[in-house]
Amino acid sequence: MPDIKCTVTECEYNSDVKCGAPMIQVDRSNTSISEKSDQTKCETFKKKA
Ligand code: SF4
Numbered sequence: 001m002p003d004i005k006c007t008v009t010e011c012e013y014n015s016d017v018k019c020g021a022p023m024i025q026v027d028r029s030n031t032s033i034s035e036k037s038d039q040t041k042c043e044t045f046k047k048k049a
Contacts, residue, residue, distance in 0.1 A: 012046040 004019035013021040021044050028034045029041040 006042070008042070008045060010048055011042075012048050013044065014048075 004024065005017060006014055006019045007017055008014060009017065011019075013019055013024075024042055024044040026040055027043050029039050031039045034040055
């Protein structure tokens with residue numbers, strides 16, 4: 001797994017602004033074809049307890 005910088009620090013897998021999940025799934029967000037990065041989203045996100 002390469003280093004993944006992620007600023008979503010409220011995610012369970014986030015530590016020091018990096019993703020620590022063993023794998024992540026990224027899907028399109030509200031579109032059938034993404035044209036820009038804001039049309040993608042991390043499905044592995046889990047809110048910190
Ligand atoms: S699982 Fe997704 S949202 Fe959570 S730290 Fe990793 S990349 Fe960020």
